[in-house]
Amino acid sequence: MVVREILTAEAPILREKTKKVSTFDASLHRLLDDMLETMRDAPGIGLAANQVGIPLQVAVIELEDTIHELVNPQIVKASGEVVDWEGCLSIPGFVAEVTRHQKVTVKARDRHGKEFRIKGEDLLARALQHEIDHLNGILYIDYLESLEELVRVSEHADEVNEETTAGI
Ligand code: CO
Secondary structure, rough: OOOOOOOOOHHHHHHHOOOOOOOOOOOHHHHHHHHHHHHHHHOEEEEEEEHHHOOEEEEEEEEOOOOEEEEEEEEEEEOOEEEEEEEEOOOOOOOEEEEEEEEEEEEEEEEEEEEEEEEEEEHHHHHHHHHHHHOOOHHHHOOOOOHHHEEEHHHOOOOOOOHHHHHH
């Protein structure tokens, strides 16, 4: 497994819609393995393939010792609203308060192409929404009225949930 470079917000690929995966082969498995390694190294709790320069609908999330590999993920159900701090590995050092659905159901494929559904609440729901946004070229700063809402992690460490600070 290889730690790949994580691109930061100004990279154009982060603003492009990624393509659906149609071949579930060794190169996809290598990408997923490298993404997990890269996310852990950062460290973070979620990573989308375009953050490492690959324009495919692939994301990984690791929360509570569970790894979620998501290929072609789509939100099929969403409910509730919750405001919490959110960070992103492509916007290092900053967080902001972002409104997200409290609960989502996501349909995706695994690394072998098998379809599954995952339900998430709170932080897992936030991470799922954040990663699927990445795959559609959206960053959490797009939801802010002004970039002045960004807060330096170092200045607000006590207020901010450690896991979201780590970046998704
Ligand atoms: Co992110």
